[in-house]
Amino acid sequence: MSGWLRIVGLGPGAEALVTPEVTAVLAEATDVVGYIPYVARVAERPGLTLHASDNRVEIDRSRHALEMAADGHRVVVVSSGDPGVFAMASAVFEAVESGPRAWRDLDIQVLPGITAMLAAAARAGAPLGHDFCCINLSDNLKPWPLIERRLRLAAQADFAMAFYNPRSKSRPEGFEKTLQILRKECEPERLILFARAVSRPDEALRVAHLAEATPEMADMQTVVLVGSSRTRIIERDGAPIVYTPRFTPE
């Protein structure tokens, strides 16, 4: 039997946001590998082994998946959202590059998913409807000064911004520093959107002006979207619409 490895995105949570392509490979898999809450989204069935592991063991998990594929298993590595956006795809390729030469010639494919920032943007309207950037605010894997530098340059470029991993218990201060940098670079009325658990039962969206935003509005389940200087709000009954127009004047 010829093994393979698929690195797939399960989308932000709702089953209706999982692509048919991903559903099809899960149906063919012998093994599913991933972080505990994402593996929990895959239904058990005969012939399928679920390998759930804790956070922060991405390289060990990747090597395990590659070993099983090399042994002839049909292995699916699951991420939330899109596997190529702050998720498992880079970790697997780090393991491939540093591993046995034979791993390079395995049948490996990445299958995209609906990433959190685009699910959040859709819920709010179209805040990323113009040029934007996407920054992981965790400094576990990069120095904080690089994050600061990117935030400043992104604000100067007038990008809309999406932030992943804005805040965790072990790094409570990072998002506060982020807000301080944004307040230096942007006007107080800049729109900022806190989108928590989009498409899941506990979904919550909150729109604020930068001047009123506080660190407590975000946690690790939140994606934060910051508008560009052109981003607008349409008030109406119910949740407002936040969108960035397509046109920028001279």
Added chain:
Amino acid sequence: MSGWLRIVGLGPGAEALVTPEVTAVLAEATDVVGYIPYVARVAERPGLTLHASDNRVEIDRSRHALEMAADGHRVVVVSSGDPGVFAMASAVFEAVESGPRAWRDLDIQVLPGITAMLAAAARAGAPLGHDFCCINLSDNLKPWPLIERRLRLAAQADFAMAFYNPRSKSRPEGFEKTLQILRKECEPERLILFARAVSRPDEALRVAHLAEATPEMADMQTVVLVGSSRTRIIERDGAPIVYTPRFTPE
């Protein structure tokens, strides 16, 4: 009958990349509105009227969709990729904001899709596996100096980059200027990926170093991905893997 409007993303082309959520609303729709090639992806059936229109009439198309929804139709506005990324969502909300007050209280939802840059990244490996930005290179709706400024700042921030609409017959020179700016800001070995028609039968991927990249490598069907300074290539039999590691040293 109570009308509604759904602004949906059909993904990059393959049926297996259309979310079940989008498939479900298309099955309930009375009217589908969009650019000719995207409407052509929706199957005809009794009770469904297809309204295909030409490019560059996004506001007229949006108003038409809103009028029909206000009249009780179940209207789906289709975009390729994700509707919130350089597609129809912003155009519809521009029409809402400038239109009759009653349009604000219509039942409007945006349903996300797999956007071209993430489908392209998945095919190549994980080139957007770290902080990145996304820029529309068309200067139809914004001044060219703003694009130049964003390119320079994005390179200085060491973002990976995704470019939509890199080149058209009416703007043959923009992508050449883009390459010139990147050559000033980045090293000659910087990896650049040209991904054309991803997930469609005529899909073509090409990886080059910045020094060898030429404007002719892109057209309007191409998404261009530029790595960060950390983006790596894994050579192997067949197409190489391009990925950006998660870790950035001090």
